[in-house]
Amino acid sequence: MPFITDDHLKASDTRQNISDCPVKGQKGFVLRTTPNGVFTFYFQFLNKKRLHPTTGKPIREWHLIGEYPGWTISRARSEATVLAGLVAEGKSVTAEREQKLVLARATGRTFGQMHDAYMAYCEEPVLRRWGTVSRKESHDNIRSSLSRPLAWWGNRVTSEITGQEIMKLYRTYLKEGHPAQANNVLQNLRTMFTWGKHPDRAYVTVNPVPTLRGDDRATEVGDIEDGLVLTADQLRKFWFGLDDPKCPGRPLTKLVLKLSLVTLLRTGECCAIPRAGIGPDTVTIPLAVTKGRRSPKARDLVQPLNSLAREILGQAFSIGDPMREYAFPKARGGRKSKKAATANKPYMEQRSLNIMTRRADDKRDQMGINQYLGLPAELTPHDLRRTGACILEQLGYSDAEIGKVMTHKAPDKEAAPVTRKHYLVPVKIVARQIVDPRVKALDDLDAALREILGEPPKQLQRAA
Structure with a gap:
Protein backbone atom coordinates (compact mmCIF):
# COMPACT_ATOMS: atom_id res chain seq x y z
CA MET A 1 0.00 0.00 0.00
CA PRO A 2 1.60 3.35 -1.06
CA PHE A 3 2.21 6.47 0.96
CA ILE A 4 0.45 9.28 -0.89
CA THR A 5 2.92 11.78 -2.35
CA ASP A 6 3.01 14.41 -5.10
CA ASP A 7 3.95 11.66 -7.55
CA HIS A 8 0.34 10.43 -7.39
CA LEU A 9 -1.03 13.81 -8.55
CA LYS A 10 -1.33 12.90 -12.20
CA ALA A 11 -4.21 11.98 -14.44
CA SER A 12 -5.12 8.31 -14.56
CA ASP A 13 -6.67 6.27 -17.34
CA THR A 14 -9.67 5.52 -15.08
CA ARG A 15 -10.87 6.79 -11.74
CA GLN A 16 -8.61 5.43 -9.04
CA ASN A 17 -8.62 5.46 -5.24
CA ILE A 18 -5.18 5.59 -3.66
CA SER A 19 -5.10 4.87 0.09
CA ASP A 20 -2.45 6.11 2.48
CA CYS A 21 -0.20 3.55 4.11
CA PRO A 22 -1.52 2.97 7.66
CA VAL A 23 2.05 2.58 8.94
CA LYS A 24 3.67 5.67 7.43
CA GLY A 25 0.57 7.74 6.80
CA GLN A 26 -2.99 8.03 8.11
CA LYS A 27 -5.32 5.05 7.94
CA GLY A 28 -8.47 5.93 5.97
CA PHE A 29 -6.86 8.82 4.05
CA VAL A 30 -7.65 8.45 0.32
CA LEU A 31 -6.70 10.32 -2.86
CA ARG A 32 -9.08 9.91 -5.79
CA THR A 33 -7.67 10.57 -9.27
CA THR A 34 -9.61 10.93 -12.54
CA PRO A 35 -8.79 10.99 -16.27
CA ASN A 36 -9.56 14.72 -16.49
CA GLY A 37 -6.97 15.59 -13.84
CA VAL A 38 -9.23 16.30 -10.84
CA PHE A 39 -7.67 15.16 -7.53
CA THR A 40 -9.91 14.82 -4.49
CA PHE A 41 -9.09 13.87 -0.89
CA TYR A 42 -11.41 11.70 1.25
CA PHE A 43 -11.51 10.07 4.64
CA GLN A 44 -13.19 6.66 4.84
CA PHE A 45 -13.80 4.13 7.62
CA LEU A 46 -16.05 1.22 8.59
CA ASN A 47 -18.82 2.51 10.84
CA LYS A 48 -19.60 -0.43 13.12
CA LYS A 49 -22.60 1.45 14.55
CA ARG A 50 -24.33 1.45 11.15
CA LEU A 51 -25.09 -1.95 9.62
CA HIS A 52 -26.25 -2.68 6.10
CA PRO A 53 -29.97 -3.61 6.17
CA THR A 54 -29.40 -6.64 3.88
CA THR A 55 -25.96 -8.04 4.69
CA GLY A 56 -25.75 -6.88 8.30
CA LYS A 57 -22.16 -5.77 7.76
CA PRO A 58 -20.76 -2.37 8.88
CA ILE A 59 -21.29 0.43 6.35
CA ARG A 60 -18.24 2.15 4.89
CA GLU A 61 -18.58 5.92 5.20
CA TRP A 62 -16.84 8.36 2.87
CA HIS A 63 -16.28 11.97 3.90
CA LEU A 64 -15.09 14.59 1.44
CA ILE A 65 -12.10 16.64 2.60
CA GLY A 66 -11.41 18.79 -0.44
CA GLU A 67 -9.81 19.14 -3.87
CA TYR A 68 -6.22 19.77 -4.87
CA PRO A 69 -4.67 22.39 -5.08
CA GLY A 70 -6.98 24.12 -2.60
CA TRP A 71 -6.04 21.32 -0.25
CA THR A 72 -2.43 20.15 -0.24
CA ILE A 73 -1.59 16.54 0.60
CA SER A 74 -0.17 17.43 4.03
CA ARG A 75 -3.15 19.62 4.95
CA ALA A 76 -5.64 16.99 3.78
CA ARG A 77 -3.78 14.27 5.71
CA SER A 78 -3.93 16.42 8.87
CA GLU A 79 -7.70 16.82 8.44
CA ALA A 80 -8.02 13.03 7.98
CA THR A 81 -6.12 12.57 11.26
CA VAL A 82 -8.62 14.87 13.01
CA LEU A 83 -11.54 12.88 11.59
CA ALA A 84 -9.91 9.61 12.63
CA GLY A 85 -9.69 11.00 16.15
CA LEU A 86 -13.44 11.67 16.15
CA VAL A 87 -14.07 8.05 15.10
CA ALA A 88 -11.78 6.79 17.87
CA GLU A 89 -13.75 8.86 20.41
CA GLY A 90 -17.04 7.38 19.15
CA LYS A 91 -18.33 10.73 17.81
CA SER A 92 -20.34 11.30 14.66
CA VAL A 93 -18.06 12.64 11.94
CA THR A 94 -21.02 14.12 10.04
CA ALA A 95 -22.44 15.98 13.05
CA GLU A 96 -19.08 17.30 14.21
CA ARG A 97 -18.16 18.56 10.75
CA GLU A 98 -21.52 20.32 10.33
CA GLN A 99 -21.08 22.01 13.71
CA LYS A 100 -17.58 23.09 12.73
CA LEU A 101 -18.84 24.47 9.43
CA VAL A 102 -21.59 26.46 11.12
CA LEU A 103 -19.11 27.87 13.65
CA ALA A 104 -16.71 28.83 10.89
CA ARG A 105 -19.45 30.68 9.04
CA ALA A 106 -20.61 32.44 12.21
CA THR A 107 -17.13 33.65 13.11
CA GLY A 108 -16.57 37.16 11.84
CA ARG A 109 -20.20 37.89 10.86
CA THR A 110 -21.38 41.00 12.65
CA PHE A 111 -24.60 41.79 14.46
CA GLY A 112 -25.23 44.52 11.90
CA GLN A 113 -25.03 42.01 9.07
CA MET A 114 -27.48 39.67 10.80
CA HIS A 115 -29.80 42.60 11.59
CA ASP A 116 -29.86 43.79 7.96
CA ALA A 117 -30.44 40.27 6.62
CA TYR A 118 -33.22 39.64 9.16
CA MET A 119 -34.99 42.91 8.34
CA ALA A 120 -34.80 42.09 4.62
CA TYR A 121 -36.39 38.73 5.46
CA CYS A 122 -39.16 40.43 7.47
CA GLU A 123 -39.89 42.96 4.72
CA GLU A 124 -39.87 40.45 1.86
CA PRO A 125 -43.27 40.46 0.06
CA VAL A 126 -45.24 37.24 0.44
CA LEU A 127 -48.69 36.21 -0.76
CA ARG A 128 -51.30 35.79 1.97
CA ARG A 129 -55.02 35.17 1.80
CA TRP A 130 -55.60 38.91 2.19
CA GLY A 131 -53.11 39.96 -0.51
CA THR A 132 -49.37 40.50 -0.99
CA VAL A 133 -47.83 41.92 2.16
CA SER A 134 -44.50 41.90 3.98
CA ARG A 135 -43.65 38.59 5.64
CA LYS A 136 -43.90 40.39 9.00
CA GLU A 137 -46.31 43.28 8.68
CA SER A 138 -44.97 44.79 11.90
CA HIS A 139 -41.48 45.12 10.41
CA ASP A 140 -41.40 48.89 11.06
CA ASN A 141 -41.99 48.26 14.77
CA ILE A 142 -39.38 45.47 14.80
CA ARG A 143 -36.79 47.73 13.17
CA SER A 144 -37.55 50.48 15.69
CA SER A 145 -37.23 48.14 18.69
CA LEU A 146 -33.86 46.86 17.42
CA SER A 147 -32.39 50.33 16.89
CA ARG A 148 -30.65 50.47 20.27
CA PRO A 149 -29.18 46.93 20.04
CA LEU A 150 -27.92 47.85 16.56
CA ALA A 151 -26.28 50.99 17.94
CA TRP A 152 -24.64 48.94 20.72
CA TRP A 153 -23.45 45.92 18.76
CA GLY A 154 -23.56 46.84 15.07
CA ASN A 155 -19.86 46.03 14.46
CA ARG A 156 -19.58 43.25 17.03
CA VAL A 157 -19.13 39.65 15.92
CA THR A 158 -22.59 38.16 16.51
CA SER A 159 -21.33 34.92 18.07
CA GLU A 160 -19.44 36.90 20.74
CA ILE A 161 -22.51 38.67 22.17
CA THR A 162 -23.34 37.16 25.56
CA GLY A 163 -26.46 36.83 27.66
CA GLN A 164 -24.91 39.16 30.25
CA GLU A 165 -24.55 41.91 27.65
CA ILE A 166 -28.14 41.42 26.54
CA MET A 167 -29.35 41.74 30.14
CA LYS A 168 -27.30 44.92 30.51
CA LEU A 169 -29.17 46.34 27.51
CA TYR A 170 -32.48 45.11 28.97
CA ARG A 171 -31.86 46.99 32.22
CA THR A 172 -31.30 50.29 30.41
CA TYR A 173 -34.96 50.29 29.42
CA LEU A 174 -35.99 49.48 32.99
CA LYS A 175 -33.96 52.42 34.33
CA GLU A 176 -35.83 54.67 31.92
CA GLY A 177 -39.14 53.35 33.23
CA HIS A 178 -40.12 51.36 30.12
CA PRO A 179 -40.59 47.71 31.20
CA ALA A 180 -42.99 46.90 28.35
CA GLN A 181 -40.46 48.17 25.82
CA ALA A 182 -37.72 46.16 27.55
CA ASN A 183 -39.71 42.94 27.19
CA ASN A 184 -40.57 43.74 23.56
CA VAL A 185 -36.91 44.31 22.64
CA LEU A 186 -35.92 41.08 24.39
CA GLN A 187 -38.56 39.11 22.48
CA ASN A 188 -37.51 40.58 19.13
CA LEU A 189 -33.86 39.81 19.86
CA ARG A 190 -34.75 36.22 20.78
CA THR A 191 -36.69 35.79 17.54
CA MET A 192 -33.88 37.27 15.43
CA PHE A 193 -31.18 35.11 17.05
CA THR A 194 -33.34 32.02 16.54
CA TRP A 195 -33.67 33.00 12.88
CA GLY A 196 -29.89 33.54 12.63
CA LYS A 197 -29.21 30.14 14.23
CA HIS A 198 -30.75 28.26 11.29
CA PRO A 199 -28.09 26.14 9.46
CA ASP A 200 -28.83 27.91 6.18
CA ARG A 201 -27.86 31.25 7.79
CA ALA A 202 -25.46 30.26 10.57
CA TYR A 203 -24.88 33.70 12.10
CA VAL A 204 -24.69 32.02 15.52
CA THR A 205 -24.56 28.48 16.88
CA VAL A 206 -26.53 29.23 20.07
CA ASN A 207 -29.19 31.75 21.04
CA PRO A 208 -27.72 33.92 23.82
CA VAL A 209 -30.97 35.69 24.73
CA PRO A 210 -32.10 34.55 28.20
CA THR A 211 -35.69 33.49 28.85
CA LEU A 212 -37.09 35.46 31.78
CA ARG A 213 -39.87 34.09 33.95
CA GLY A 214 -41.60 35.09 37.15
CA ASP A 215 -39.87 37.80 39.16
CA ASP A 216 -37.05 38.09 36.60
CA ARG A 217 -39.42 39.51 34.00
CA ALA A 218 -40.19 43.21 34.33
CA THR A 219 -43.82 44.30 34.69
CA GLU A 220 -45.58 47.62 34.77
CA VAL A 221 -46.23 49.11 38.19
CA GLY A 222 -48.92 51.27 39.73
CA ASP A 223 -52.09 52.28 37.90
CA ILE A 224 -50.46 51.87 34.50
CA GLU A 225 -50.44 48.10 35.01
CA ASP A 226 -54.20 47.89 34.36
CA GLY A 227 -54.32 50.85 32.01
CA LEU A 228 -56.36 54.00 32.50
CA VAL A 229 -60.11 54.39 32.37
CA LEU A 230 -62.02 57.66 32.07
CA THR A 231 -64.38 58.51 34.90
CA GLN A 394 -70.98 47.77 35.02
CA LEU A 395 -74.13 47.32 32.94
CA GLY A 396 -74.08 43.63 33.89
CA TYR A 397 -72.54 42.04 30.79
CA SER A 398 -70.37 38.96 31.30
CA ASP A 399 -66.71 38.65 30.39
CA ALA A 400 -67.67 36.40 27.48
CA GLU A 401 -70.14 38.92 26.07
CA ILE A 402 -67.67 41.80 26.43
CA GLY A 403 -64.92 39.73 24.83
CA LYS A 404 -67.12 39.05 21.80
CA VAL A 405 -67.93 42.75 21.40
CA MET A 406 -64.20 43.53 21.58
CA THR A 407 -63.50 40.75 19.02
CA HIS A 408 -61.06 39.00 21.34
CA LYS A 409 -60.13 35.53 20.15
CA ALA A 410 -60.69 32.60 22.50
CA PRO A 411 -60.30 28.89 21.63
CA ASP A 412 -63.43 27.89 23.53
CA LYS A 413 -65.44 30.83 22.12
CA GLU A 414 -65.83 32.19 25.64
CA ALA A 415 -64.13 35.25 27.09
CA ALA A 416 -60.43 35.48 26.33
CA PRO A 417 -58.35 35.87 29.52
CA VAL A 418 -57.06 39.21 28.20
CA THR A 419 -60.54 40.72 28.56
CA ARG A 420 -60.60 40.46 32.34
CA LYS A 421 -56.87 40.92 32.88
CA HIS A 422 -56.24 44.09 30.87
CA TYR A 423 -59.56 45.80 30.21
CA LEU A 424 -61.95 45.50 33.13
CA VAL A 425 -60.50 48.04 35.55
CA PRO A 426 -62.39 48.66 38.84
CA VAL A 427 -63.30 52.31 38.17
CA LYS A 428 -66.86 53.50 38.76
CA ILE A 429 -68.24 55.09 35.58
CA VAL A 430 -72.00 54.42 35.44
CA ALA A 431 -73.87 56.37 38.11
CA ARG A 432 -77.22 54.56 38.22
CA GLN A 433 -77.74 51.40 40.22
CA ILE A 434 -77.05 48.24 38.24
CA VAL A 435 -78.95 45.07 39.10
CA ASP A 436 -76.76 42.00 39.61
CA PRO A 437 -77.66 39.56 36.79
CA ARG A 438 -77.99 36.79 39.40
CA VAL A 439 -80.66 38.81 41.21
CA LYS A 440 -82.61 39.29 37.99
CA ALA A 441 -82.35 35.57 37.20
CA LEU A 442 -83.66 34.57 40.63
CA ASP A 443 -86.49 37.13 40.37
CA ASP A 444 -87.48 35.58 37.03
CA LEU A 445 -87.39 32.14 38.68
CA ASP A 446 -89.62 33.49 41.48
CA ALA A 447 -92.19 34.76 38.95
CA ALA A 448 -92.18 31.48 36.99
CA LEU A 449 -92.67 29.36 40.12
CA ARG A 450 -95.52 31.58 41.30
CA GLU A 451 -97.21 31.15 37.91
CA ILE A 452 -96.80 27.35 38.08
CA LEU A 453 -98.07 27.17 41.64
CA GLY A 454 -101.00 29.47 40.98
CA GLU A 455 -99.70 32.10 43.37
CA PRO A 456 -100.43 35.73 42.55
CA PRO A 457 -97.43 37.68 41.24
CA LYS A 458 -95.71 39.85 43.77
CA GLN A 459 -93.96 43.14 43.13
CA LEU A 460 -90.52 43.00 44.76
CA GLN A 461 -89.17 46.05 46.51
CA ARG A 462 -85.39 46.20 46.78
CA ALA A 463 -83.36 48.55 48.85
CA ALA A 464 -81.54 51.27 46.94
Missing part, protein backbone atom coordinates in the same frame (compact mmCIF):
# COMPACT_ATOMS: atom_id res chain seq x y z
CA ALA A 232 -67.83 59.90 34.09
CA ASP A 233 -66.61 63.51 34.53
CA GLN A 234 -63.50 62.88 32.42
CA LEU A 235 -65.60 61.17 29.77
CA ARG A 236 -67.86 64.21 29.44
CA LYS A 237 -64.83 66.52 29.32
CA PHE A 238 -63.25 64.36 26.61
CA TRP A 239 -66.38 63.94 24.47
CA PHE A 240 -67.45 67.59 24.39
CA GLY A 241 -63.87 68.88 24.44
CA LEU A 242 -63.16 67.19 21.11
CA ASP A 243 -65.88 69.39 19.58
CA ASP A 244 -63.93 72.52 20.55
CA PRO A 245 -62.40 73.96 17.34
CA LYS A 246 -59.31 74.96 19.33
CA CYS A 247 -58.75 71.40 20.55
CA PRO A 248 -55.60 69.99 18.87
CA GLY A 249 -55.99 67.54 16.01
CA ARG A 250 -57.81 67.25 12.70
CA PRO A 251 -61.61 66.93 12.91
CA LEU A 252 -61.45 63.44 11.34
CA THR A 253 -58.74 62.37 13.80
CA LYS A 254 -60.95 63.33 16.72
CA LEU A 255 -63.91 61.49 15.19
CA VAL A 256 -61.80 58.29 15.02
CA LEU A 257 -61.25 58.53 18.78
CA LYS A 258 -64.97 58.93 19.41
CA LEU A 259 -65.80 56.02 17.09
CA SER A 260 -63.39 53.68 18.91
CA LEU A 261 -65.11 54.51 22.20
CA VAL A 262 -68.65 53.83 20.97
CA THR A 263 -67.90 50.71 18.88
CA LEU A 264 -65.03 49.17 20.93
CA LEU A 265 -63.17 48.72 17.64
CA ARG A 266 -59.40 49.13 17.73
CA THR A 267 -58.30 52.55 16.53
CA GLY A 268 -56.31 50.99 13.70
CA GLU A 269 -59.49 49.27 12.51
CA CYS A 270 -61.50 52.50 12.74
CA CYS A 271 -58.92 54.32 10.60
CA ALA A 272 -59.34 51.76 7.80
CA ILE A 273 -63.15 51.65 7.51
CA PRO A 274 -64.06 51.61 3.79
CA ARG A 275 -67.10 53.49 2.55
CA ALA A 276 -68.33 50.34 0.80
CA GLY A 277 -68.25 48.46 4.11
CA ILE A 278 -70.67 50.78 5.93
CA GLY A 279 -74.22 49.42 6.11
CA PRO A 280 -77.31 50.69 7.91
CA ASP A 281 -76.68 48.51 10.96
CA THR A 282 -73.12 47.15 10.65
CA VAL A 283 -69.67 48.07 9.45
CA THR A 284 -67.38 45.58 7.66
CA ILE A 285 -63.60 45.93 7.86
CA PRO A 286 -61.63 43.87 5.30
CA LEU A 287 -59.44 41.00 6.36
CA ALA A 288 -56.36 42.88 5.12
CA VAL A 289 -56.47 45.38 8.01
CA THR A 290 -58.01 43.45 10.91
CA LYS A 291 -55.84 42.28 13.78
CA GLY A 292 -57.21 38.74 13.81
CA ARG A 293 -56.38 38.04 10.15
CA ARG A 294 -53.46 35.75 11.01
CA SER A 295 -55.84 33.07 12.22
CA PRO A 296 -56.30 30.24 9.67
CA LYS A 297 -60.07 30.73 9.84
CA ALA A 298 -60.01 34.54 9.97
CA ARG A 299 -62.63 36.49 8.05
CA ASP A 300 -63.65 40.09 7.54
CA LEU A 301 -64.57 41.86 10.77
CA VAL A 302 -68.26 42.78 11.00
CA GLN A 303 -69.27 45.02 13.92
CA PRO A 304 -72.80 46.26 14.73
CA LEU A 305 -73.33 50.03 14.68
CA ASN A 306 -75.23 51.83 17.42
CA SER A 307 -76.83 55.23 16.92
CA LEU A 308 -73.78 57.15 18.17
CA ALA A 309 -71.54 55.30 15.71
CA ARG A 310 -73.89 56.10 12.80
CA GLU A 311 -73.90 59.77 13.80
CA ILE A 312 -70.08 59.86 13.93
CA LEU A 313 -69.71 58.23 10.52
CA GLY A 314 -72.28 60.69 9.15
CA GLN A 315 -70.19 63.57 10.51
CA ALA A 316 -67.05 62.05 8.97
CA PHE A 317 -68.55 61.95 5.47
CA SER A 318 -69.83 65.52 5.87
CA ILE A 319 -66.17 66.59 5.86
CA GLY A 320 -64.51 66.55 2.43
CA ASP A 321 -65.61 64.35 -0.47
CA PRO A 322 -68.67 62.30 0.59
CA MET A 323 -67.96 59.75 -2.16
CA ARG A 324 -64.38 59.00 -1.09
CA GLU A 325 -63.17 55.42 -0.66
CA TYR A 326 -62.45 55.54 3.09
CA ALA A 327 -64.25 57.22 5.97
CA PHE A 328 -60.97 58.55 7.34
CA PRO A 329 -58.57 59.25 4.45
CA LYS A 330 -54.91 60.11 4.85
CA ALA A 331 -54.25 63.82 5.26
CA ARG A 332 -52.91 65.58 2.18
CA GLY A 333 -49.31 66.64 2.52
CA GLY A 334 -48.78 64.24 5.43
CA ARG A 335 -45.42 62.79 6.30
CA LYS A 336 -44.06 60.64 3.49
CA SER A 337 -42.97 57.10 4.33
CA LYS A 338 -39.96 55.45 2.73
CA LYS A 339 -41.77 52.12 2.89
CA ALA A 340 -43.94 51.46 -0.14
CA ALA A 341 -46.42 49.40 1.89
CA THR A 342 -47.06 52.37 4.20
CA ALA A 343 -47.02 54.99 1.46
CA ASN A 344 -49.74 53.15 -0.50
CA LYS A 345 -52.24 53.17 2.36
CA PRO A 346 -54.98 55.65 1.40
CA TYR A 347 -56.49 55.78 4.89
CA MET A 348 -55.40 57.58 8.05
CA GLU A 349 -52.30 56.22 9.78
CA GLN A 350 -52.83 55.03 13.33
CA ARG A 351 -49.77 56.93 14.56
CA SER A 352 -51.56 60.21 13.80
CA LEU A 353 -53.68 59.50 16.90
CA ASN A 354 -50.60 60.16 19.02
CA ILE A 355 -51.91 63.72 19.11
CA MET A 356 -53.63 62.60 22.33
CA THR A 357 -50.43 62.20 24.36
CA ARG A 358 -48.34 64.99 22.78
CA ARG A 359 -47.11 67.70 25.16
CA ALA A 360 -46.13 71.28 24.51
CA ASP A 361 -42.78 70.70 26.21
CA ASP A 362 -41.72 67.82 23.90
CA LYS A 363 -39.44 68.14 20.88
CA ARG A 364 -42.37 69.04 18.59
CA ASP A 365 -43.43 71.82 20.96
CA GLN A 366 -47.10 71.13 20.23
CA MET A 367 -49.90 70.66 22.74
CA GLY A 368 -51.85 67.41 22.60
CA ILE A 369 -55.49 66.61 23.37
CA ASN A 370 -54.86 65.34 26.90
CA GLN A 371 -52.89 68.42 27.89
CA TYR A 372 -55.43 70.78 26.30
CA LEU A 373 -58.40 69.13 28.03
CA GLY A 374 -56.65 68.59 31.38
CA LEU A 375 -56.84 64.79 31.16
CA PRO A 376 -54.16 62.36 32.45
CA ALA A 377 -51.03 62.64 30.33
CA GLU A 378 -50.76 58.83 30.09
CA LEU A 379 -54.24 58.41 28.56
CA THR A 380 -53.92 56.61 25.21
CA PRO A 381 -56.39 55.96 22.36
CA HIS A 382 -56.53 52.31 23.47
CA ASP A 383 -57.76 53.42 26.91
CA LEU A 384 -60.98 54.58 25.23
CA ARG A 385 -61.66 50.97 24.24
CA ARG A 386 -60.90 49.96 27.82
CA THR A 387 -63.35 52.57 29.11
CA GLY A 388 -66.14 51.18 26.92
CA ALA A 389 -65.45 47.66 28.16
CA CYS A 390 -65.69 48.78 31.80
CA ILE A 391 -69.03 50.46 31.13
CA LEU A 392 -70.39 47.22 29.66
CA GLU A 393 -69.22 45.30 32.72
